[in-house]
Amino acid sequence: MSKIYKTDNGKYRAEVPYKYQGKYKKAKKTFDKKAAAVLWVAETEKLKNENVDALGSPDVLFVDYFDDWVKTYKVGVLRDATLWNYRNTSQVLHRLAPGIKLKSMTRPVVQKLINQYGLEVATSTLQTFSVHITGALREAYADGIINRDPTVKIIVHGQTIEKKKNYLEADEYDALMKYLESQPWTKVNFYVYTALLSGARIGEIVALMTSDIDFKSHTIHIQRTQIKVLSGTPRPYLFGPTKTKSSDRIIQMPDRWFAALKQYRQENSNVNSDYIFGPKFLTAQTYSNNLTKILRAAGVNDNITPHGLRHSHASHLISAGVSLEYVSERLGHQNVYITQKIYVHFLNKDRVVQNDFAMKIL
Structure with missing residues (x-):
């Protein structure tokens, strides 16, 4: 049963139990405000009810893992304006990598994906995209869902796009x-x-x-x-x-x-x-x-x-x-x-x- 309790330092600790590969575990996260903790629990419980593993599995599609990762660890913590950037990254993944499984996101695959998107956008935009997907992959590696870190020495280089003048003389x-x-x-x-x-x-x-x-x-x-x-x-x-x-x-x-x-x-x-x-x-x-x-x-x-x-x-x-x-x-x-x-x-x-x-x- 999920629960939220106040810690000694005044923060709110949220816990959601789940079953993964036959073992019972707990997803845990600490928040400054109770409302953020309640929202996180609701989102995580929703994912469980939809039979989607909130913490991912090597056989899930990477785009599904990414979306669940954002809902689990970013929603209720980041500002909505910042979450909007993660939404953009999700849209790109749905377009460029809809069928790639999490376990198939090897270093060459990640690099090719970044290179492909780099043909469309400037380096600054590509860097944001890279930070988002490599952040999710590193946590998948840290959680033991994948056995190698596929983000080592990834190169980010987009198009040199001349910015349109956006000021008055x-x-x-x-x-x-x-x-x-x-x-x-x-x-x-x-x-x-x-x-x-x-x-x-x-x-x-x-x-x-x-x-x-x-x-x-x-x-x-x-x-x-x-x-x-x-x-x-x-x-x-x-x-x-x-x-x-x-x-x-x-x-x-x-x-x-x-x-x-x-x-x-x-x-x-x-x-x-x-x-x-x-x-x-x-x-x-x-x-x-x-x-x-x-x-x-x-x-x-x-x-x-x-x-x-x-x-x-x-x-x-x-x-x-x-x-x-x-x-x-x-x-x-x-x-x-x-x-x-x-x-x-x-x-x-x-x-x-x-x-x-x-x-x-x-």
Whole structure:
């Protein structure tokens, strides 16, 4: 019989008994919250009732083992947005390796599978795929389900895919700002304006509450974001903590944003007093579709995604000479190296200017 009990250190221990190869064993896992433990037990019991071995067997299909492994060890532990990435890996396995058994996942087979997917995607995407499947295989080996570790010295090398430009140049940034300030403050217009001036993620902006705004110091507190379901789409009206601890941040906003906020509220009497972009929350797709229309109306020919507004904010500051450390903190990155990696192309542009300046001095 499955059970959940509280340990001495305040955590919750879940146990699900099962029969494997004629022997009775227990699947065990520890959680910080009781709700996560209850969900794990329910998922594991469901797998048992469907006659699927939650911990796998050498004769099961690898894709089935992988799906069960994710349900058993990842659901209830990882954020939904992260689980979405595992769902993508599962879809690839169902497409590229639907009939391969777990015991047949030898090192050459694993390498060929990675090579095959590598013909379609960039190295960064392939690395995520590799981490997921090798993680599952290593645990199968550690549990004694397979007798060899097939992940030793696996090589990951995908396509060199040139990334599509997803930011606005300085003149495009200015043109868009000028256009927005000349238009009525609809929910979409004010969202785009807020993204350009804050650099916050779409989910963080949608989750903004009136209580997050300090009208005296002219700051906003980014402390929550819209939660995604496994399909990758935000779940309406449901918000949770920010992406990382460093994403919880207080950032300064210019006077023009507060003036626009006042006008936005005057022009939208139905705006919820708690959530800036409530009470009816628009979908991410709605913002994306309307952004394209706004860009065209502003005379901007380049097409960017809503996340491209965040990149545009960062590039605008970096191009103007604002320090990378400040931009990193404003964006909520865990460290400045992440910022440097993402915006290296802007730093390279600035390096040319700095070289010319240095040569003049020398």
